[in-house]
Amino acid sequence: MIKSIILAAGEGTRMKSKKPKGLHRISGKTMIDYVIDSASKAGIEENILVVGHKKEEVVNTISNKDTITVSQPMGEDVPYGTGFAVMQAKDYIDKDSYILILYGDTPLITKNTLDGLISYHKREDNVATVLTAEFDDPKGYGRIVRDENNRVLSIVEDKDAKDHQKTIKEINSGIYCFNGKHLNEVLDNLTNDNAQNEYYITDAIAILNQAGYKVGGYKIDDISDIFGVNSRVQLAEAEEIMRKRINAQFMLSGATIIDPNNTYIEESVEIGRDTTIYPGVIIKGNTKIGDDCVIGHNCRIENSKIGNGVEIQSSTIIDSEVDDGTKVGPYAYLRPNSSIGKNVKIGDFVEVKNATIGDNSKASHLAYIGDAEVGSNVNIGCGVVFVNYDGAKKYKTIVEDNAFVGSNSNLIAPVLVKKDGYIAAGSTITDEVPSGALSIARARQVNKEGWKEKNKK
Ligand code: UD1
Ligand code: CA
Numbered sequence: 034m035i036k037s038i039i040l041a042a043g044e045g046t047r048m049k050s051k052k053p054k055g056l057h058r059i060s061g062k063t064m065i066d067y068v069i070d071s072a073s074k075a076g077i078e079e080n081i082l083v084v085g086h087k088k089e090e091v092v093n094t095i096s097n098k099d100t101i102t103v104s105q106p107m108g109e110d111v112p113y114g115t116g117f118a119v120m121q122a123k124d125y126i127d128k129d130s131y132i133l134i135l136y137g138d139t140p141l142i143t144k145n146t147l148d149g150l151i152s153y154h155k156r157e158d159n160v161a162t163v164l165t166a167e168f169d170d171p172k173g174y175g176r177i178v179r180d181e182n183n184r185v186l187s188i189v190e191d192k193d194a195k196d197h198q199k200t201i202k203e204i205n206s207g208i209y210c211f212n213g214k215h216l217n218e219v220l221d222n223l224t225n226d227n228a229q230n231e232y233y234i235t236d237a238i239a240i241l242n243q244a245g246y247k248v249g250g251y252k253i254d255d256i257s258d259i260f261g262v263n264s265r266v267q268l269a270e271a272e273e274i275m276r277k278r279i280n281a282q283f284m285l286s287g288a289t290i291i292d293p294n295n296t297y298i299e300e301s302v303e304i305g306r307d308t309t310i311y312p313g314v315i316i317k318g319n320t321k322i323g324d325d326c327v328i329g330h331n332c333r334i335e336n337s338k339i340g341n342g343v344e345i346q347s348s349t350i351i352d353s354e355v356d357d358g359t360k361v362g363p364y365a366y367l368r369p370n371s372s373i374g375k376n377v378k379i380g381d382f383v384e385v386k387n388a389t390i391g392d393n394s395k396a397s398h399l400a401y402i403g404d405a406e407v408g409s410n411v412n413i414g415c416g417v418v419f420v421n422y423d424g425a426k427k428y429k430t431i432v433e434d435n436a437f438v439g440s441n442s443n444l445i446a447p448v449l450v451k452k453d454g455y456i457a458a459g460s461t462i463t464d465e466v467p468s469g470a471l472s473i474a475r476a477r478q479v480n481k482e483g484w485k486e487k488n489k490k
Contacts, residue, residue, distance in 0.1 A: 034079070034130045035151065036213075037072045040118045041065055041137025042085025042105040047264045053087040055137030056094050057268055060275045061299040061317055064140035064262060067275075069097045075147035077133060081122045101125065114231025115207070116223040119216075128214035131155075134234060136207050138262045141274055146258045150210050153251040160215040160246040161238060163188065164208040166256045175205035175235050177250050185250045187239035192228040203252065205235060206259035215241055305341065329362065337367075340375070353385075356392075374409065388419075391434065404446065405430040414440035414458065421446045436466070 045054025055065035069080050084091045085105040092102050105121045119134060126132055131151065135142065146164070154162040163185065165177050175188045176198055188205045189198050219237040227233060242248050253259070257274045261267070279300050280293035287306035290296050295312040298304075302316050305324035313331040316322070320334050323341035328334070334350045340357035348362035352369035355361060358376040365379045368386035373379060377390055380397035388402050391409030396402060400413050404421040407413070411432055419430045420443050428446035432438065436450045439458030450456065454466035460474035 034127075035075075035077050035133065036079040036081060036125060036130050037077045037133040037135050038119055038122045038125070039065065039068055039072070039080060039082045039135045039137055040115055041091060042083050042088075042107065042118050042121075043138075044086040045138065045263070048268075049265070053091050054262070056091060057262070057265075059140055059268070059272045060279060060297070061301070063094060063096075064271075065091065065094075065137045066096050067140040068135050068137055068142060069095065069100055071142050071144050071147060072133065072135060073097070074144035075151070077147075079125070081125050082137070083118045083121050085118075112225060112232055114225065114229070115234040116220070116232030116236065119234050120220050120223075120232070123217065123220060126213045126217050126220075128212075128217065130213040132211045132213050132216050134207070134209040134211065136261065139207060139259060140262065141260050141271055142208065142258050146253055146255075149253070150208070150251050153249070154210040157249050158247060159210075159249040160212045161219075161241050161248045162210045163238060163248075163250050164206040164210075164259065165203050165250045165252045166206060166254075166259055167202045167252070168204050168256065169202070171199075171202050171204045175207075176201040177203040177205060179203075179250070185238060185248050186242055188235035190227065190229070190233060190235060203250070207261070208259065209234070209237075211237070215246060323357070332362075404428065405432065407432045408434035408436065408452070410435045412437045414438055414442065416441040418443050419446060420444060433468075 041055040048054050048057065056063050059067065072080050079101065081101045081103060083105050084102050085107040088104055103121045105118050150162060150164050168174065173191050175190050176194055177185060178187045178189055178198065180186055219240050222240050223232045223236055225232050238248050260271055260274065262271050276297065277293065279298055280290050280296055283298060283304050284290055288304045289309040292312040296310055297315045299317050301319060303321040305322060307324055308322055308326040310328045311330040314328050315333045318336040320337050322339040325342045326339060327344045329346035331347045332345050336352045337350045338354045340355060342358045343355050344360045346362035348365040350367040353367040353371040355373045356375040359373055361379045364381045366384045370387040371385040372389045374390055374392035376393050378395040378397055379385065382399045383396045384401050386403040388405040388407065390407045393409050394407055394411040396413035398415045400417045402413065402419050404427050405419050417438050421427050430444045430446040430448050432450040433452040435452060436454045438456045439460065441459050442456050443461045445461065445463045448462055450466040451468040453469045455471040456462055456466060457471060457473040460472060462472060462474055466472045
């Protein structure tokens with residue numbers, strides 16, 4: 034069995050945040066969730082998360098509820114360090130398991146790299162393997178010390194490194210694969226006799242090596258995988274890498290993204306083939322977009338289902354559905370629980386909330402449609418307001434199929450416009466409009482002849 038121990042107890046002071054570091058998000062998902070998901074994808078059957086600073090918040094926020102959490106005691110008088118953190122998970126380290134050590138602040142780690150590390154560890158028959166890479170600027174990282182035969186001897190921390198060791202470019206990613214038996218043994222032998230008075234997990238490598246066990250280093254070329262986030266500057270850098278990865282995935286599965294550097298799509302989204310996405314678009318959460326759609330610039334779409342051949346321009350759609358062939362925007366706002374049928378037009382400055390709109394209906398400009406059921410082939414004129422709120426309660430409006438609501442009308446809910454009903458422009462409708470009738474609800478025009486001349490004097 035392969036298990037992971039994910040270290041996430043530290044405070045992350047350099048983030049300057051009220052939030053624990055691992056809960057900061059990259060493309061909408063917490064760093065810790067990325068690590069857990071990559072581990073799960075690599076076939077790790079049990080993830081043990083070491084929490085400490087603001088642990089309740091961490092436990093409550095992570096998505097994978099099968100994750101086992103253990104707490105690291107925090108405070109001035111208790112020990113600290115990555116080695117001490119791993120000790121907290123000791124009960125879960127059984128001798129026949131492989132144990133991966135991962136960090137909650139190294140979110141870009143992929144399944145492929147973990148697969149590579151695990152198979153290298155097994156193939157080499159190591160008891161411990163550290164994941165490494167060459168950095169042009171290795172400052173701040175632990176360095177990998179090798180002998181003349183290129184065998185790994187130890188890891189030395191930046192703060193403890195001698196000058197000649199500081200020139201080593203091969204760094205410790207902080208990610209390891211251990212044999213459970215040997216990890217257990219070595220945890221009892223760690224000391225805090227170093228520059229930071231911390232228990233370092235890195236010391237495990239030298240201790241096992243000196244005890245005559247085989248340890249090794251698995252060096253990777255793509256260093257983005259082990260990018261660590263310590264500050265918000267690095268958080269933005271990680272976001273950029275993740276954005277590129279996610280957008281590449283969507284493009285490889287058939288969507289056109291005009292400018293992937295300026296398109297923000299969460300991993301959880303689904304997009305069909307031959308859909309084109311323009312710059313400045315944000316698509317979040319549980320959103321599904323069909324084939325052959327055009328998502329124009331600066332749209333924001335969250336938790337919504339968009340059919341095939343839909344065209345959306347500069348609009349916001351939240352928790353709603355838009356069916357095939359419909360056009361939305363520019364500058365439309367579909368608020369939660371709106372369901373728009375096929376071949377509908379929701380034009381500029383139209384706001385829809387908690388409403389269904391049937392096939393082939395149109396609200397081409399400047400309307401508010403709230404708490405409503407609108408049938409098919411309905412025309413909602415310019416400036417129509419569904420007056421759904423009396424200051425205390427919300428009421429519903431029903432407009433049946435083929436009805437015509439003239440421009441600048443108010444429908445005072447609760448009210449019913451029956452099939453084929455016509456409402457004259459400028460009407461304020463308070464009573465039912467019968468089927469096939471024309472309702473005119475406005476003051477008659479009065480013309481006062483010669484008014485201007487008379488008023489001159
Ligand atoms: C560590 C490594 C270093 C490596 C670097 C890679 C050690 C001693 N050093 O240094 O060789 O190059 O990572 O990024 O291991 N944590 C706990 N409890 C603790 C201390 C840390 O859970 O008591 C967690 C932190 O929340 C963090 C992770 O362990 O997620 C790494 O801790 P951090 O202090 O950032 O280690 P580095 O100094 O970066
Ligand atoms: Ca770190």
